[in-house]
Amino acid sequence: MPELPAPDYPADVRARLDADAREVIARYPDARSALLPLLHLVQSEEGHVTRTGVRFCAETLGLTTAEVTAVATFYTMYRRGPGGDYQVGVCTNTLCAVMGGDAIFEELKAHLGVGNQETTDDGKVTLEHIECNAACDFAPVVMVNWEFFDNQTPRSARRLVDDLRAGRPVTPTRGAPLCTFKETARILAGFPDPRPGAVEAGGGAGPASLVGLKLAKGEAVPPRVVHPRGRTADGDRRGPAPATGRGPDPAPGHPSSHDAPQQTSASDPDHPAGPVGEEGKG
DSSP: OOOOOOOHHHHHHHHHHHHHHHHHHHHOGGGGGGGGHHHHHHHHHHSOHHHHHHHHHHHHHHHHHHHHHHTTTTOOTTTSOOOOOEEEEESSSSSHHHHTTTHHHHHHHHHHHTTTTTTTTTTTTEEEEEOOSSSSGGGGGGTTEEEEOSSSSSHHHHHHHHHHHHHHOOSBSSSSOOOOHHHHHHHTTTTTOOTTTHHOOOEEEEEEHHHHHHHTOOOOOOOOOOOOOOOOTTBBBBBOTTTTSSSSOOOSOOOTTTTTTOOOOOOOOTOOOOOOOOOTOO
């Protein structure tokens, strides 16, 4: 049976969204260019893009619901179903996987009792594996509502989700303080972040990320020696890992996977990397 038309928002919600939508659309010379921020706006209302949200965007911009749905289903930042307050994404692309991303993802699935794109029973955490976070210098990386948590391990990632579920304060490695998924969606729609200090927090790249830019500008870059994991410049072993489970103390400044490697687990214990003989035989 064909679906009935999506219901409208309650009158007070519709009036508020109409006012917000007018503000968003006024930023663009062509109204339909406002579709992406409007999808974030309706996502901030219910936590995902509902059929009602699709109808709202279509009516507001003079599009068909098919056109809106085509965009909403193309971009992974738009949820297609209910989710948790915190979207925990584990990068499993090449470098993060090699540095332990796969192990982190498997650990969190087992620890939370959920699979990919599933949500914990308390509605706090939605887990997903994601492709490149553009933070390879700090692999393996976990993102919570698109804020960075760098140089993670299975142990530190487990503690992170436990803190999120318990309501304990959690601070990203760089970037603004965490807020809920709905609050993040409203900010992505282009509305000011009202939280004190959030805008100033910034989330710029670390020194390792900026070397190429410095070279392109003709700036001198001091030579660096990358030492084996867990060893200082003198070859001495670093001290024991701190209680946070984040590995040895990082070098001064913002650490990266290259200059302050962490104690990550093997990417895939069942299929260790190594020389390959004939047809998959190591």
